Amino acid sequence: MSNQQPIKNQALITELSHPGRKAYELSACDVPDISETQWAPAEAKRQVAAALPEVYEVDVVRHYTALSRRNFGIDNGFYPLGSCTMKYNPKINEDVARFAGFAKIHPYQPESSIQGALEVLYNLQNDLASITGMDQVTLQPAAGAHGEWTGLMMIRAYHESRGEHRTQVICPDTAHGTNPASATVAGLDTITIKSTPDGLVDLDELRKVVGPNTAALMLTNPNTLGLFEQQIEEIAKVVHEVGGLLYYDGANANAIMGITRPGDMGFDVVHLNLHKTMSTPHGGGGPGAGPVGVKARLIPFLPTPIVSKNAKGDFFLDASIAPQTIGRVKGFLGNFGILLRAYTYIRTYGPEGLRNVSEQAVLNANYLFRVLAPHFDAPFLRHCKHEFVLSGKKLKASGVRTLDLAKRLLDYGYHPPTIYFPLIVEEGIMIEPTETESKETLDQFAAAMIAIAQEAVDDPQLVLNAPYTTPVQRLDETLAARKPVLNCACGS
Amino acid sequence: MNEHRYLPMTDQDRASMLATIGVESIEDLFSDIPETIRYRERLNVGEKLSEPDLLRYMRKLAAKNADTDRFASFLGAGMYDHHLPVVINHMLLRGEFFTAYTPYQAELSQGELQAIFEFQSYICELTGMQVANASMYDGATALAEAAALAYGATKRTEIIVSHAVHPEAREVLRTTAKGLGLTVVEIPVQADGQTSLHALEQRINQNTAAVLVQSPNFYGIIEPLQAFSDAAHAVGALSVVSANPMSLALLEAPGKLGADLCVGDCQPFGIPVSLGGPSCGYFSATEALMRKIPGRIVGQTVDKSGRRGFVLTLQAREQHIRREKATSNICSNQALMALAASIYLSTMGKEGLRDVAKLNINKAHYAASLVQKSSRMSLKYAASFFNEFVVELPESIDIDGLNEVLLKTGIIGGYNLGKTDASLNRHMLIAVTETRTKEEIDGFFARLEELL
Numbered sequence: 001m002s003n004q005q006p007i008k009n010q011a012l013i014t015e016l017s018h019p020g021r022k023a024y025e026l027s028a029c030d031v032p033d034i035s036e037t038q039w040a041p042a043e044a045k046r047q048v049a050a051a052l053p054e055v056y057e058v059d060v061v062r063h064y065t066a067l068s069r070r071n072f073g074i075d076n077g078f079y080p081l082g083s084c085t086m087k088y089n090p091k092i093n094e095d096v097a098r099f100a101g102f103a104k105i106h107p108y109q110p111e112s113s114i115q116g117a118l119e120v121l122y123n124l125q126n127d128l129a130s131i132t133g134m135d136q137v138t139l140q141p142a143a144g145a146h147g148e149w150t151g152l153m154m155i156r157a158y159h160e161s162r163g164e165h166r167t168q169v170i171c172p173d174t175a176h177g178t179n180p181a182s183a184t185v186a187g188l189d190t191i192t193i194k195s196t197p198d199g200l201v202d203l204d205e206l207r208k209v210v211g212p213n214t215a216a217l218m219l220t221n222p223n224t225l226g227l228f229e230q231q232i233e234e235i236a237k238v239v240h241e242v243g244g245l246l247y248y249d250g251a252n253a254n255a256i257m258g259i260t261r262p263g264d265m266g267f268d269v270v271h272l273n274l275h276k277t278m279s280t281p282h283g284g285g286g287p288g289a290g291p292v293g294v295k296a297r298l299i300p301f302l303p304t305p306i307v308s309k310n311a312k313g314d315f316f317l318d319a320s321i322a323p324q325t326i327g328r329v330k331g332f333l334g335n336f337g338i339l340l341r342a343y344t345y346i347r348t349y350g351p352e353g354l355r356n357v358s359e360q361a362v363l364n365a366n367y368l369f370r371v372l373a374p375h376f377d378a379p380f381l382r383h384c385k386h387e388f389v390l391s392g393k394k395l396k397a398s399g400v401r402t403l404d405l406a407k408r409l410l411d412y413g414y415h416p417p418t419i420y421f422p423l424i425v426e427e428g429i430m431i432e433p434t435e436t437e438s439k440e441t442l443d444q445f446a447a448a449m450i451a452i453a454q455e456a457v458d459d460p461q462l463v464l465n466a467p468y469t470t471p472v473q474r475l476d477e478t479l480a481a482r483k484p485v486l487n488c489a490c491g492s
Numbered sequence: 493m494n495e496h497r498y499l500p501m502t503d504q505d506r507a508s509m510l511a512t513i514g515v516e517s518i519e520d521l522f523s524d525i526p527e528t529i530r531y532r533e534r535l536n537v538g539e540k541l542s543e544p545d546l547l548r549y550m551r552k553l554a555a556k557n558a559d560t561d562r563f564a565s566f567l568g569a570g571m572y573d574h575h576l577p578v579v580i581n582h583m584l585l586r587g588e589f590f591t592a593y594t595p596y597q598a599e600l601s602q603g604e605l606q607a608i609f610e611f612q613s614y615i616c617e618l619t620g621m622q623v624a625n626a627s628m629y630d631g632a633t634a635l636a637e638a639a640a641l642a643y644g645a646t647k648r649t650e651i652i653v654s655h656a657v658h659p660e661a662r663e664v665l666r667t668t669a670k671g672l673g674l675t676v677v678e679i680p681v682q683a684d685g686q687t688s689l690h691a692l693e694q695r696i697n698q699n700t701a702a703v704l705v706q707s708p709n710f711y712g713i714i715e716p717l718q719a720f721s722d723a724a725h726a727v728g729a730l731s732v733v734s735a736n737p738m739s740l741a742l743l744e745a746p747g748k749l750g751a752d753l754c755v756g757d758c759q760p761f762g763i764p765v766s767l768g769g770p771s772c773g774y775f776s777a778t779e780a781l782m783r784k785i786p787g788r789i790v791g792q793t794v795d796k797s798g799r800r801g802f803v804l805t806l807q808a809r810e811q812h813i814r815r816e817k818a819t820s821n822i823c824s825n826q827a828l829m830a831l832a833a834s835i836y837l838s839t840m841g842k843e844g845l846r847d848v849a850k851l852n853i854n855k856a857h858y859a860a861s862l863v864q865k866s867s868r869m870s871l872k873y874a875a876s877f878f879n880e881f882v883v884e885l886p887e888s889i890d891i892d893g894l895n896e897v898l899l900k901t902g903i904i905g906g907y908n909l910g911k912t913d914a915s916l917n918r919h920m921l922i923a924v925t926e927t928r929t930k931e932e933i934d935g936f937f938a939r940l941e942e943l944l
Contacts, residue, residue, distance in 0.1 A: 009799060009800055010602075010603075010606060012606070012609075012610060012613075013610055013838050014610070014613070017841075021841075022841060022843060022844060023577075023579075023838070023839045023840075023841060023844070024577060024839050024840045024841065024844035024847075024848075026575070026844070026847055026848055026851060026926060027851075027926065027929070029850075029851055029854055030929060030930040031854050031855055031857075031858035031930050031933070032854065032858060033850070033854055034853065034854055034857050035742070035850035035853050035854055039853055039857060039876060040714055040742075040743070040876040041876060043716075043718070043744070044714050044716070044743055044744055044876065045742060045743060045744060046740070046741070046742055046743055046744050046745065047744065047748075049741075049842055049846060050614075050617040050618050050740070050741065050745075050842065050845065051617050051842065052614065052617065052837055052838075052840070052841045052842040052844075052845060053838055053841055053842070054841045054842055054843065055838065055841060057579060057839070060579055060583075060835065060838050060839050061579055061582070061583070063838070064583040064586070064607070064831075064835060064838075065583070065586070066603075067589075067602075067603035067604075067606055067607050068583070068586035068588040068589050068603050069588065069603065070601075070602040070603035070606070071588040071589060071592055071600070071601055071602070071603030071604050072588065072592060072597075072600040072601065073587050073588045073589065073590065073591030073592040074587070074591040074592075075587025075588065075591045076587070076588060076591075079593065081593055084593055086593060087498075088498050089587075089590065089591045090498060092543060092546065092547070094585065094590075095547075096547070096550045096554075097766075098581070099550065099551065099554040100554070100559040100560075100561040100562075101551075101553070101554025101555055101556070101557040101559050102554050102557065102559075102766065102767070103559075103764040103765075103766050104559040104560040104561055104573070104764060104765060104766075105557045105558065105559050105560075105765065105766070105767050106560075106565060106567045106571055106573075106765050106767070106768070106904065107571065107765075107767050107768035108567055108569055108571075108907050109558060109567065109904055110892065110895050110896055110899060112896060112899070113557065113558035113563075113899055113904070114556075114557050114558070114767065115556045115557070116552075116553035116554055116555065116556030116557045117553075117557050117767050119553055119556070120553060123538060126536070126537075127535075127536075127537040127538060130535050130536040130537055131535060131537065133531075142629040142630070142633070142769070142770070142826075143629065143822075143823075143824045144824075145821045145822060145823050145824070146629065146633075146821075146822075148821065149671070149821055153667065153670070153671055156671075177823070178821055178823055181820070181821035181823075182821040184821070185640075185668075185671050185672065185820065185821045186671045187670075187671045187672060187673055228524045228525055230524050230525070230526065232526075232529070233526065233528065233529065257535070258531060258534075258535050259522055259525070259530070259531060260522075260525050260529050260530055260531050261529075261531050264529045264531060265529050281590045281591055281828070282591070282592060282593045282594070283589070283590050283592075283826075283827050283828030283829075284589055284590070284592045284593070284594065284595065284601075284604040284827035284828055284831065285593070285594035285595065285604070285626070285788065285824055285825050285826075285827035286594075286627075286629075286770075286824040286825050286826040286827050286828065286829075287629075287769070287770030287772075287826045287827075287828060287829055288824060303667075326667055326670070327663050327664070327666050327667035327670070328632075328660055328663035328664050328667055329633075329664060329667055330629060330630060330632060330633055330664060330769070331570065331630045331631065331632035331633070331658070331660045331661065331664065331757075331768060331769070331771075332570075332571070332630075332660065332767065332768025332769055333767055333768050333769065334768075334769055335769040335770040336766050336767035336768060336769050336770075337764075337766040337767075337769065337770050338769075338770055343538075344546065344550060346537050346538060347538045347539075347540065347541050347546055347549070348496075348498075348540065348541070348543075348546060349496065349540055350537065350538065350539045350540025350541075351534045351535040351536070351537050351539070351540075352534070352540070353495070353496055353540050354535060354537065355535070356495070356496065356499065357496075357499070359518045360499055360501050360518075362518070362521050362522070363501070363506065363509055363510070363513075363518050363521065364501075364509075366509075366513050366515075366521055367509040367512055367513055370512050370513050370514075371512065382524075383515075383520075383521050383523070383524060385521075406597070407599070410597065410599055410600055415593070415597060415600060416597060435498075435499055435501075436498050436499065436500070437500070438500035438501070438505070439500075439501070439505045439508070439509060467599050470599035470600060470602075471599070471602050472598075472599055472602055472795040472799050472800075472801040473599065473795040473796045473797055473799070474599065474795060474796055475598050475599070475793050475794070475795050475801045475802075475803050476793045476794055476795070476796075477793065477803050477805065479793045479794065480791040480792070480793035480803050480805040481791070481805050481806055481807075481808070484782065484789075484791050484805060484806060485791055485792040485793075486609075486612055486623050486624070486782075486789060486790070486791050486792075486805075487609070487612045487613035487615075487616045487623070487624065488609070488610070488613040489613075489616075490613060490617060
């Protein structure tokens with residue numbers, strides 16, 4: 001939180017309204033005013049004006065500034081949220097995205113008038129293909145889950161084009177919750193397989209479930225325990241031998257840039273979360289971007305258009321590349337503003353720099369892991385990749401749970417790690433420090449974690465009642481779900 | 493020294509951290525990756541550029557594009573050139589907002605949660621619906637999710653959609669329908685530009701899950717929503733309306749015209765066009781459908797001391813709990829763009845939103861009056877419109893060629909409808925927002941006259 005602790009309730013903006021105030025100005029109308037006449041039939045016109053607030057500009061600025069102070073971003077402090085890759089969001093990305101030549105252009109303009117934008121997209125397609133080891137990339141999906149669905153729809157179309165109606169998607173029990181949900185929306189069924197005691201894919205279990213009905217295996221590598229699936233080549237072989245395809249969930253790609261590539265591991269389809277690996281901001285829950293890369297045999301099924309370059313060197317929107325396209329998955333050309341930030345990021349680092357990013361992310365994670373492991377349970381203590389998972393079950397002896405530890409961390413000025421995930425770890429604490437954090441930050445965070453573990457022993461109530469320093473204390477979620485109040489009902 | 497300005501690790505840090513771990517080198521941490529799949533080449537990505545060089549390079553690329561700071565645009569078709577009040581950007585650039593994750597830790601995210609609660613409130617106000625979610629990827633995906641909801645709620649498998657719904661939204665709908673095993677049936681547009689109610693009545697049946705119409709529709713025409721809702725309800729189907737939310741300042745709320753779901757895109761509310769994204773879909777519903785809505789929803793509650801607070805709620809619907817049984821796979825929204833839309837609506841307020849909508853109507857209708865005076869052009873449709881209309885151009889005109897010529901005089905012309913609909917060759921969809929001056933409008937149509 002910021003230095004001055006906001007403690008007052010922040011009024012809703014509608015509660016600040018005073019009729020007669022305004023925060024807007026428009027150009028004077030220089031054409032005839034027909035808005036009060038028969039421009040539309042009476043029954044189509046609005047009877048009662050929407051109850052929007054009437055405030056002046058200072059109210060607007062102070063209101064949203066006050067709200068921002070009741071929020072916490074990477075700019076405020078360490079944010080070790082596992083599987084979310086909360087790395088620094090560079091300021092230059094924000095500036096570039098706001099250049100008029102990028103922010104104020106329309107997707108339906110003549111291609112000759114958006115060559116610079118198309119060049120960015122073309123270069124980004126190629127860069128992401130190189131990073132993932134894929135042959136072609138669509139930039140259309142707006143998020144990771146959106147990319148998963150897009151990829152699965154392509155896999156389904158691929159099988160159908162061969163006259164096969166394969167319906168099963170295999171996921172390990174460590175998979176992100178979106179994997180099975182995306183399979184359902186793509187009209188496929190999920191089979192979950194148990195991991196080995198080491199936290200990896202159990203090849204025997206896999207062999208038991210694969211068959212002529214296998215559409216795909218969905219895998220995150222490194223997986224959500226932060227462990228590299230060492231047997232990935234064998235896994236790929238097992239799936240490919242029965243005619244299935246491999247889908248790579250790129251949520252954890254921050255561990256592998258320039259080190260290993262999904263395409264070389266045997267994956268056929270990959271999505272990347274640009275809002276994770278490529279530093280584009282999470283924005284409080286979006287917008288993100290979830291481009292999908294594919295091997296050559298899946299190119300005919302890509303959503304269209306993609307950006308191609310002709311013999312003259314001009315860029316153009318190309319639908320011809322995918323004659324059996326699954327169709328569009330989003331309006332226009334994807335989240336261009338986010339794609340632009342990702343491209344800016346790639347150019348900030350270049351080829352060696354991106355490898356350095358992954359190396360330092362992995363070093364930071366292993367260091368923090370070794371510092372914390374003696375103080376918590378570490379069910380999978382070996383070299384991790386970009387993240388690691390601890391268990392808080394030791395604390396349960398004093399009645400303190402992982403949730404309480406997370407809430408107490410707020411008082412120490414940290415955003416807590418991801419908790420209770422993956423589902424196979426009891427009282428799981430999933431920590432991803434990222435490469436943009438210094439050793440001092442990691443040491444201070446570790447000290448806070450260790451101090452809280454001690455507090456749990458010495459004074460459990462202190463931890464159980466946390467947080468104390470936030471604008472609100474623990475909130476009644478049951479009340480919110482039982483008696484939903486989902487808007488201010490200002491107009492009624 | 494580290495070569496990169498975002499990376500803090502010094503040689504000394506590295507040595508001391510490796511010692512703690514008990515390995516010799518960073519390479520040792522990757523020893524579990526089989527050598528057969530190690531990547532030993534140099535990534536084939538763009539070279540590193542220093543901050544000043546990168547700015548110069550990106551400026552050069554940006555300068556190749558024709559932007560609306562330099563060109564007068566008459567292009568809409570789902571993305572509109574509106575004035576962006578300057579306060580929006582200043583607020584969006586608060587790092588507390590844009591560098592935050594989804595507000596799972598509610599105590600630390602009250603600002604975001606309250607902003608979304610206010611966004612939901614605004615959407616309900618404008619649409620006349622009882623519940624709205626925290627936003628969707630865009631208007632097109634919001635419409636497809638509405639169809640998916642209708643399937644889940646009615647267990648029926650046929651979706652009827654007007655041909656006057658945005659063509660890209662119809663494409664996304666078809667992709668989504670394929671995944672879910674739904675059939676999509678299109679109903680045509682009649683001579684005045686409205687969707688044919690007659691065709692709907694012919695086609696609708698007991699297996700119809702939903703009727704999807706857009707108003708103003710893709711051709712700018714205002715649809716008689718109550719009639720479509722009545723037809724849907726007569727067979728127990730849901731009435732789904734996609735609406736440009738700015739038009740709702742002056743047009744009746746779909747919730748008052750029988751809509752069960754009202755969706756759309758908030759781009760007109762303070763979000764730059766940015767080649768079509770990111771924008772922000774909105775999704776609103778009747779209270780009866782509250783627990784079937786996809787995506788995130790923020791609710792008001794109290795903390796231990798009784799203080800008002802906000803949380804993500806009704807999460808039993810969502811993928812991280814329900815996994816394969818979830819109602820949708822969506823686990824994010826477009827929070828920052830929803831924030832932009834909220835700040836826009838707070839800034840414009842009750843009067844401002846009406847004023848800007850009126851300006852759109854006045855400018856567009858003035859432009860249409862110039863078409864009516866022309867001997868070379870005519871208005872294609874007679875029904876009422878908001879800020880966009882279809883112009884029929886003379887035989888043998890090549891609209892793409894025409895737009896190239898217009899560009900040379902600083903004008904971005906309208907959308908060539910022939911691109912997505914062969915029956916509308918030589919028809920241009922023209923949007924005229926409040927940002928166009930009379931002089932620009934006069935100049936555009938004078939130039940068109942010359943060129944036709």
